[in-house]
Amino acid sequence: MKNALIVVALLALIGVGVGLYLYNKPHKDIAHATPDFELASAQLFADFETDEAAAQARYLDKVVEVSGTVREVSAAEEGGLNVILNTESDFAGVICQFNAEQAEAAAGLQTGQEVTIKGVCTGMLMDVVLIRCVLIS
Template sequence: MKKKVIIFFFLLLIVVIGACLYTYKDHRDIATEKGSYTIAATEIFSEFRTNENVANAKYLDKTIEVTGDLSNIDVATKSIVINDKLFATFKEGIPKTLQSNSKIKIKGRFIGYDALVEELKMDQCVLETP
């Protein structure tokens, strides 16, 4: 009987440790990840307009690199808008080298498409060299 109790607690300990390791994984570091796709903002927007479900399966929660023209900069919220269609927030802050209406390439995590306002969304972005 004593051996069964010891084995039970040992197995329970293994399950608890496994659950903790699964639950408290390290966070992703988007800046060091290799981009799954490199695409223009207008192209990815077109894919979502054509078939949102297919595009979601392809891009959602993936690290992607996006190029386009910088439409808007908001330093207070650490965000930019590319081609009036892609809203992106930076992890650290807006680089001081950014200027409106310039070509830009960013890397970040794609978090979704808002069909109501027809806007793509990314977060944890970093500036890439074009």
Template sequence: MKKLILITIAAAVIAAIVGFLLYNKPHRDTATATSDFIVEAPALLQEFTQNEAAANEKYLDKVVAVKGKVKLMTPDDEGNLNLILDAADEMAGVICTIPKADTESAAGVKEGDEVVVKGVCTGVLMDVVLIRCVVEEKA
């Protein structure tokens, strides 16, 4: 009986340690990550509009480099920068959230500039959403 209790306690401790380590695992660094896909903003939005399930299968949780014209730049309350790329659609675009720590990658970028933004795709709401983004280049 003592062995069973010790084994159960050991298993619980190991499970707790593994859970803690996975929960606190750092995000991959998109600035140094290789892009899984390189796509134009209008083409990306069109793929999600035409077949969301197929686009999710292709892009979800992948590092995507998106080229497009900056439609709008807005900071949020936490110091992050939201770049909205024009996707040739009045109602939608590609929202790229640049974390506070990486906003220097967007230095000098202004509305109307052509840029390549790399980030992790989280799918589509009304717009295609990329998180943990960095501006790779100003075209």
């Protein structure tokens, strides 16, 4: 009987531990994640423009590493940063969103500079959007 109680208590402890771990599970570590796709920013946008549904099935939630030319860098809320990369379109681009802890590395980027950026693809509105970005080069 006593043993059974100990077992139950142990199981409960493990349950709480697992629960706490899951609850506090960190966000995906983009910096160390292997990209699912590596392509040019223009190609990523073209894929969405050609067939949005197919592009969503292919890229949503995936770690995508894009290379392209910086069009614009702008400050965002809470110390973050948005870097917009060129596409074939004059208007649309690929927006790469950097959170505060990664923003410093990207803050010095200049318009016209060639860069490679890794982030999670969330879809397209005017532009294709990558979040939690990390500057690769």
